[in-house]
Amino acid sequence: MTKINGYTLVDPPYQGGMAVVYKGQKGAFARAFKMVRPDKASNNPRLCQQFLKEIKLHVNLDHPHIIKILDAYPYTDSHGITSTVLEMEWLNGMDLQRYVEKYAPKGLSADTVKRIAKQVIDGLEYAHNKHILHLDIKPSNLFRTADGYIKILDFGIARVVGENAEIVEGASNVTVTTTSGESTFKGTLAYASPEQWLGATVNYTSDIFSLGRTIQFLATGSTDPGADIPDPVLNAVVEKCTVNKPQMRYQNCAELRAAFENPAPRKACPKCRQSVPDGTKFCPNCGARIEPEPVPTKVLCPKCGNMCVPQARYCDKCGHDLKPAPIPNRLNGYKCSKCGKTTKAYSDGKVFFCNFCGANNDYLQPVYQQ
Numbered sequence: 338m339t340k341i342n343g344y345t346l347v348d349p350p351y352q353g354g355m356a357v358v359y360k361g362q363k364g365a366f367a368r369a370f371k372m373v374r375p376d377k378a379s380n381n382p383r384l385c386q387q388f389l390k391e392i393k394l395h396v397n398l399d400h401p402h403i404i405k406i407l408d409a410y411p412y413t414d415s416h417g418i419t420s421t422v423l424e425m426e427w428l429n430g431m432d433l434q435r436y437v438e439k440y441a442p443k444g445l446s447a448d449t450v451k452r453i454a455k456q457v458i459d460g461l462e463y464a465h466n467k468h469i470l471h472l473d474i475k476p477s478n479l480f481r482t483a484d485g486y487i488k489i490l491d492f493g494i495a496r497v498v499g500e501n502a503e504i505v506e507g508a509s510n511v512t513v514t515t516t517s518g519e520s521t522f523k524g525t526l527a528y529a530s531p532e533q534w535l536g537a538t539v540n541y542t543s544d545i546f547s548l549g550r551t552i553q554f555l556a557t558g559s560t561d562p563g564a565d566i567p568d569p570v571l572n573a574v575v576e577k578c579t580v581n582k583p584q585m586r587y588q589n590c591a592e593l594r595a596a597f598e599n600p601a602p603r604k605a606c607p608k609c610r611q612s613v614p615d616g617t618k619f620c621p622n623c624g625a626r627i628e629p630e631p632v633p634t635k636v637l638c639p640k641c642g643n644m645c646v647p648q649a650r651y652c653d654k655c656g657h658d659l660k661p662a663p664i665p666n667r668l669n670g671y672k673c674s675k676c677g678k679t680t681k682a683y684s685d686g687k688v689f690f691c692n693f694c695g696a697n698n699d700y701l702q703p704v705y706q707q
Contacts, residue, residue: 341412342424344368360427367427372412372420392423395469395492402460404428404480404488429483432490433551434476437558444558447568451597453479454552454574456487458597461548462590464492465541472539474547475528476554527560531581542583545593549578549586570600671701679704 339346344361351358361368392409399405405426412422433453437445445453457479464471471478471492480488530546532539550562553575557564562579566572574596580586587593606613608625617627635644640657649659670679676694680701689698 339414341370341422342368342408344370346370368407369425369427371423371425389421392421398464398467398469398492400460400463402456402487402489403464403492404490406492428480428488430481432477433479433481433487433555436481437476437555442558444554444556447556447571450552450555450568450571453481453487453555454548455594455597457489457548457551458590458594460487460489461544462594464489465544465590470539470541471544471547472533473528474544474551476551479551527554530583532583540583541589542586545578545587545590546583548593549575552578569605570597573600669704671698672704673700674702675700 341359341361344363344366346359347362348360356371359370359372361370389409389411392406396406396409406423407426408424410422410424411419413419431439444450457474461471461474469492471489473491474489478490480490482488528547528550530539530543531537532543550560552571553562553564553566554560556566556568556571556575566575574593577596578586578593587596604613604627606620606623606625606627609620609623613620613622613627619626636647636649636659637643638645638652638655638657638659641652641655643652643654645652645654645659651658668682670682671688671691672679673691673694673696675696676691678691678693680688680692682688682703688701690696691701
């Protein structure tokens with residue numbers, strides 16, 4: 338039976354896109370051994386060295402929500418194929434991609450998603466404080482143990498594969514043509530930030546973007562960016578995490594955590610259904626009025642000053658008619674009943690004779706403009 342570092346490999350390995358994970362057993366102790374698939378990078382010393390150099394920087398990551406890497410070294414099997422091996426703690430459970438697909442194809446409950454997100458935020462913040470980015474946060478890189486504990490997997494592997502995509506057969510990369518030239522995308526298409534797509538500068542907000550897309554998948558079971566999230570807090574968090582401009586997202590994990598712990602009150606626009614903060618009068622997305630004009634609760638009597646019941650016709654204190662007085666029609670002139678013509682009214686409104694036939698004002702009837 339095959340052994341690595343004194344551990345006997347047992348059970349069928351888990352096949353991933355770029356790696357194979359074996360369980361190693363030594364008495365009562367278990368280890369996980371992850372190596373780049375031989376058919377992807379066999380006998381490639383350059384790639385092995387790149388992995389070793391990058392991964393050994395992460396061996397010192399020691400956090401309850403990050404899988405513990407115990408060692409990293411090259412391994413040559415009985416067929417002479419050399420691979421880079423990551424020796425890690427063994428976890429019982431499954432990644433969140435498979436968990437959602439198996440148990441919650443339409444998404445997990447909002448409370449469950451929030452509990453998962455807070456654990457991932459804690460792990461990411463720890464790594465970010467050590468100036469280490471993940472660059473491939475996605476459901477399949479978040480592992481749920483049998484007791485519901487979350488562990489982040491594969492720190493640094495996305496960076497190594499992306500930078501060496503030209504020598505890794507089948508590596509996940511997409512070439513994007515821009516006005517300034519071509520760049521190679523590094524990461525997973527459904528969860529990567531726009532700056533990763535375009536080969537631009539990445540930072541902490543790149544991981545936050547990917548976490549936002551991951552939260553959306555966990556809440557909906559879909560990778561569609563337009564998938565509706567019923568919970569307003571999760572919806573607001575995802576909206577801000579996944580803004581295209583990095584400077585408009587949460588700038589660090591502390592801000593993101595605060596959004597979960599002290600969410601800004603939000604409500605939905607009655608027209609476009611996008612969430613908006615409380616107190617907003619007009620929707621910033623479609624311009625619709627968020628709340629109708631307030632209806633006055635009392636009517637002031639103009640005669641005695643009493644506060645009357647709305648819609649009341651008369652004041653209940655003095656009896657004054659509360660119906661608004663009609664606006665008087667403007668005098669337009671006087672029509673002569675003798676000649677049938679209309680004489681224009683002067684500014685004082687007085688006319689004594691018809692301007693056309695001379696008849697006195699007994700023949701003149703006022704005409705008002707309606």
